Amino acid sequence: MVIVMSLLLGACGGAPPTAVSSDRTGADASLGSPAAPRIAASRESSKPTPQAAAKRARPAVNCKKLKCIALTYDDGPSPKTTAKLIKILKKHKAKATFFQLGQLAKRHPKLVRKIHQMGSEVANHSWDHDSLNRKSVKGAHQDLKRASAAIEKGCRCRVRLMRPPYGATDKGVDKAAKKAGLAEILWDIDTLDWSSRNPGKIKRKVLRGAARNRIVLMHDIHRTTIAAQEDIIKGLKKRGYTLVTVSELLGKPKPGKRYPKSWR
Numbered sequence: 001m002v003i004v005m006s007l008l009l010g011a012c013g014g015a016p017p018t019a020v021s022s023d024r025t026g027a028d029a030s031l032g033s034p035a036a037p038r039i040a041a042s043r044e045s046s047k048p049t050p051q052a053a054a055k056r057a058r059p060a061v062n063c064k065k066l067k068c069i070a071l072t073y074d075d076g077p078s079p080k081t082t083a084k085l086i087k088i089l090k091k092h093k094a095k096a097t098f099f100q101l102g103q104l105a106k107r108h109p110k111l112v113r114k115i116h117q118m119g120s121e122v123a124n125h126s127w128d129h130d131s132l133n134r135k136s137v138k139g140a141h142q143d144l145k146r147a148s149a150a151i152e153k154g155c156r157c158r159v160r161l162m163r164p165p166y167g168a169t170d171k172g173v174d175k176a177a178k179k180a181g182l183a184e185i186l187w188d189i190d191t192l193d194w195s196s197r198n199p200g201k202i203k204r205k206v207l208r209g210a211a212r213n214r215i216v217l218m219h220d221i222h223r224t225t226i227a228a229q230e231d232i233i234k235g236l237k238k239r240g241y242t243l244v245t246v247s248e249l250l251g252k253p254k255p256g257k258r259y260p261k262s263w264r
Contacts, residue, residue: 061248067212069241070249071096071232072187073220074125074163077104077111082220085229086114092233094243098220099125099163099185102147105154112154121245123161124148124182132176133168140176148180161185161246161253169258178256185246185253186263187217194219199228207235213249215260 061068076082077100089096098115100122105112115122126132127147132140148159162182164173169184177184189209193202202225206216218225236243250259258264 061242061244063213063242063244063249063251066242067240068244068249069210069212069236070215070244070246071206071218072099072163072185072215072246073097073218073225074099075104075129076100076220077108077115078221079108079111081223081226082108082111082115084226085220086111086118088226088229088233089120090118092230092237092243094233094237095120095245095248096243097121097123097161097185097246099123099161100147100151101125101129102127102150105147106150109154112151113156116155116157119245121161121247122151122155122157122159123163123185123246124151124159124180125163126165129165131166131168132164132173133170135172135176137172137175137179140173141179144176144180144182148182160255169263174256174258181255183250183253183255184258184263185215186258186260188214188260188262189216191216191218191225193222193225193228197222197224199224199231202228203231203235206232207239210236210239210241213260215246215249 071094073082073085073096076098082098095118098120100112102124105122112122124144124147127143127150130143132143135143144162148162151159160182162177162180163185167186169186174184188211189206191202191205196202202218206218206228209216220226233243246259247253253259
C-alpha cells in the first residue's frame, strides 16, 4: 500500500513534452481481456444496454467545426476526489478523459462505470504507474493488457487509449501499445498540478495555454486540482470551447501511434 501511495503522489507529467523518450532529442487490451465476453454478449442481445442507448442519444461532436479542447485526468480513480469531479462535470455538462491505473480501477469499478455512463472516456494509465519504457516490449504489453482488463470490467466498454506514466515512452512502448490495441495519448498543456497544489495556478495554466484541439494534463487524485475545475470549465466555456473526450477530439486515433503530433 505504501508503494502504491508513493507512486500516486508522484508526478505523472512533470517534465515538458520535449523530454519524453529515448528516440526524441532534448530532456524531459485487447478484446482478449476478461471484459470481452460481456461486450460481445451485449452486442448480440436484442435489447440494447442503457449505455448503448445513451451513446446513440448523444449528438456527434465535430471538432472540425467546433472549438474543442480535451481535459484529461491521470492516476485515479479515487473515491475521495474522482467522485467530486464527476459531479462537477455533470453539473456543467462537460466531458473528459480519465487515464486510470488498473489496480485502482479494480478496487473501484463503480467509479469507472459512472465515468463511462456520463459520456466521459476511461483509458489506460498502466497497472501501477511503473515506467513502461523500463520494461521489455512483452512486459509493457502484459502491464497494459492487465490494466485494460480491469478497466473494461468496470466500465463494460472497450478501452482504446493509453498514457504512459510520466510520459515516458519509446519505440518499445509504441510496439506494446500497438499490440494491446491502444493509441498513445500525451498532452499539449502540462498544468504541473501535482507540484503546485494551487488551484489558482492550475486554472491560469489551463486558460493561458488553451487553444483549439489541445489536450490538457491534470490529476484527479489531488483535492487542489478538483478545487480548480469549476473555474476552469466556466473559463473555457466562456471562451467558446466545447469540452470533449480525447477520442472525440482526435476522431480515430491509431493503436501504437502517439498523439498529439508534437510527440511523434
